[in-house]
Amino acid sequence: MFKIIKRSKKSNARVGLLKTAHGDIQTPVFMPVGTLATVKGMTVDNLNEIGAQIILANTYHLSLRPTTERLEQYGGIHSFMNWKKPILTDSGGYQVFSLSKTRKIFSDRVEFKSHLDGSLKVFTPQNVIDHQRRIGSDIWMPLDIxxxxxxxxxxxxxxxxxxxxxIKDAHGYWDQLDTKSLFFSIIQGGMYPDLRKECVSEFKDMGFSGFALGGVSVGEPREEMEEIVASVTPELPEDKPRYLMGVGLPENMDFCIQQGIDMFDCVAPARLARHGHVFTKNGKINLKNKQFQDDLTPIDDCDCMTCQSYSKAYLRHLLVCKEMLGPILLSYHNIHFLVKMVDKIRNDILAED
Ligand SMILES: [Zn+2]
Structure with a gap:
């Protein structure tokens, strides 16, 4: 299911191949976030042009809209959104705790009110697996706090x-299903490496398809996140993919890949784009700034559709006039930037002697 193709001699970085029911993923990989079965502003053709290999969707959101029942009726998320490559679904644990004003945790379930209509919902470790099975994603995540x-x-x-x-209950449930979908464990433990290591030792021999580091990118300083990554990643089984949840800004990639992280996701490229921010080889810039008003050069030395076709002055004009094309073109560039950045790191490892 996961094969390491090459290990870097300079660090703990590795290049791997993860096999799923909807195709293979070359790692390290950046996964664009498509919470509601859409990567905001991007068509499936756009994502394919950019070379996105896998996208993320969210169980909490999809279970409420369009609903799990509908997605199952429609033949699953892939055909509904016309995306033919792999999809990873996050369990929605994070959303239960961040979006729902009322929620109650029991030893075997969490009860919460939908942020849409206030209706009472229940997630259990097992029914979250069932939601993901019916949604039809390729990589499943467990309910977690x-x-x-x-x-x-x-x-x-x-x-x-x-x-x-x-997670153990969910694993037992997944294990007895007849499914090709993969199931990752989540390592929690906050900013306490010893607690994280406890999690790893509990889970490492249980037969999970991969391991995710959760509870990062929750407002901690970058150094603390890096400390956790550096101390916990070496403890994880070598032969399984490692996914750093919610982390994936340009400044995170080199360090985390060198520690042995294989998979990243981050909502920031689209969110930043909506505010006029774009990544460049020399750092982030805000296209709303007046200095770009008459700048007829592209955002960056970049082969994406946005940079090949439009100038900073034009993109700024779209943003200032609140034209919807503005954030769409900026998202395209930002997601392209991250996908290509990780592709380049992967190719550099492959090119090492
Ligand atoms: Zn570009």
Whole structure:
């Protein structure tokens, strides 16, 4: 299911191949976020042009709209959105805790009110797997509690105990299903490496398809996230893919890949684009700034459709006039930037002697 093609001699970085029911993924990989079965502003053709290999969707959101029942009736998420490559679904644990004003955690379930209409919903470790099975994604994630940052060690430990039991229950359930879909464990433990290592030792021999580091990118300083990545990644089984959840800005890639991370996702490219921010080889710039008003050069030395066709002055004009094409073209560039950045790191590892 996961094969390491090459290990870097300079660091713990590796190039791998992850096989799923909807095709192979070359790692390291950046996964564009398509929460609601759409990567905001991007058509499936756009994503294919850019070379996106896999996208993310979200179980919490999709279970509420269009609903899991509908997606199952329609033949699954792939045919509904016309995306033929792999899809990873996040469980929605994070959304239960961040979007729902009322939620109650029990040892075997979480009850919450939909952020859309206030109706009462229940997630259990098992029914979250069922949602993902019916949605039809290729990589499934377990229900977990995302502890806010900062949190005391005791609080983190309490949440971790519940989460770890849920993950084991979910694993048992997945294990007896007849499915080609992969199932990842999530390593929690906040900013406490010893707690994280406890999680790893509980899960490493259970037969998960991969391992995700959760509870990062929750407001902690970058150095703390990097410390966790550096101390926990080496503990993870070598022969399984490692996914760093919610992390994937240009400044994160080199460091995390060198520690042995294989998969990234980040909502920032589209969010930043909506505010006029774009990535360049020399850092982030804000196209709304007046200095770009008469700048007829492209955003960057970049072969994406946006940079090949439009100038900064034109893109700024679209943003200033609040034309919807503005954020669309900027998203295209930003997602292209991250996908290509990780592709280049992967190719550099392959080109090492
Ligand atoms: Zn570009």
């Amino acid at each position: 995302c502890t806010p940052y900062p949190a005391s060690k005791d609080d983190v430990r309490k949440d971790m105990a519940v989460t770890n039991k849920w």
